[in-house]
Amino acid sequence: MANILVVDDEMGIRELLSEILGDEGHVVTTAENAQQARELRQAGVPDLVLLDIWMPDTDGVTLLKEWQRDGLLTMPVIMMSGHATIDTAVEATRIGALNFLEKPIALQKLLKAVQQGLSHSREAVRPAGYRPAPVAAVVNGAADGLHTPEHAAPVAAYAPALGGEPLHHGTTASTPFGQVADNAANISFDLPLREARDAFERAYFEYHLVRENGSMTRVAERTGLERTHLYRKLKQLGVEPGKLARKNH
Incomplete structure (x- = not known):
């Protein structure tokens, strides 16, 4: 189980990634903009960050630069975007992003990138303290069973x-x-x-x-x-x- 921070201004993307990663046994925290992501990063170090590039307040590449400048880029970051150019992806990787996923994100690509990111994360020593609340199960229904x-x-x-x-x-x-x-x-x-x-x-x-x-x-x-x-x-x-x-x- 890992602590994963998902930063994306689209509610549907946040919910979908939370559902998938939560079902994989991870603890997922979400932020809808860069400011919320800053606050969560100040509160502790996640094992992995999925960071959208295009956001209304501060774009993901700028936030990545901030974390690098302030010595806060101590966790693997995977960038996400549906409109980014190759140059943007290269720049993000140069700054310190571990990987880049193009939207719509294929399930297997997502899981593989997350697995690689977490493997990379375990190689580094991380400060403790990032303990977000578990994501509730998304699939609803009662497993009644039939008794006769x-x-x-x-x-x-x-x-x-x-x-x-x-x-x-x-x-x-x-x-x-x-x-x-x-x-x-x-x-x-x-x-x-x-x-x-x-x-x-x-x-x-x-x-x-x-x-x-x-x-x-x-x-x-x-x-x-x-x-x-x-x-x-x-x-x-x-x-x-x-x-x-x-x-x-």
């Missing part, structure tokens, strides 16, 4: 299909895996096919989310789904990735 014990079939017996090992092995109802096992065990074979399938898929994705500690990237790889499809599927099923990740701590 009088007709429930022992679906947990088929749990190896959910990841190669029985869900109930070494778990109790008080653990996240135990709760997932209970949900799976209570799926009735007497349900209509659509409802039974949804209940199974809910237990399936809950298992993988707990197993991968809420990392949407790893769950997408495990389940063989595109990440955007995975987001839609979880929302449809009422599964909350952030809630399951917190339970696993």
Whole structure:
């Protein structure tokens, strides 16, 4: 988990990046202009900054120069822009930016750049103190589960299909895996096919989310789904990735 500061004047961009990075397990703080970014940087050192170039008060390149001049450019900074020229990107890199992302930002490029930035960040010694509040989970819905014990079939017996090992092995109802096992065990074979399938898929994705500690990237790889499809599927099923990740701590 890392502390990431997102600086962008567009609310939609801030919310999208917060959602994606929050689902990756990072703590995200946002600023809508350079002044807010200055204040947050004075309060502490983030592990990484995603900085937009074109902002209404002070542009990102100017802010980058300020941080360099004042000795505050002690964290990796990734610049973002939908209108910047190659010259602007080169200038930002010369000043000290680690990378440059062009909007609209492709998901894989974003995650790769963030991973590289954080790897670079860990090589340096950073002062402590930057502890922004966690971003709330964006995907909403209640993971109710379906309970018809009088007709429930022992679906947990088929749990190896959910990841190669029985869900109930070494778990109790008080653990996240135990709760997932209970949900799976209570799926009735007497349900209509659509409802039974949804209940199974809910237990399936809950298992993988707990197993991968809420990392949407790893769950997408495990389940063989595109990440955007995975987001839609979880929302449809009422599964909350952030809630399951917190339970696993």
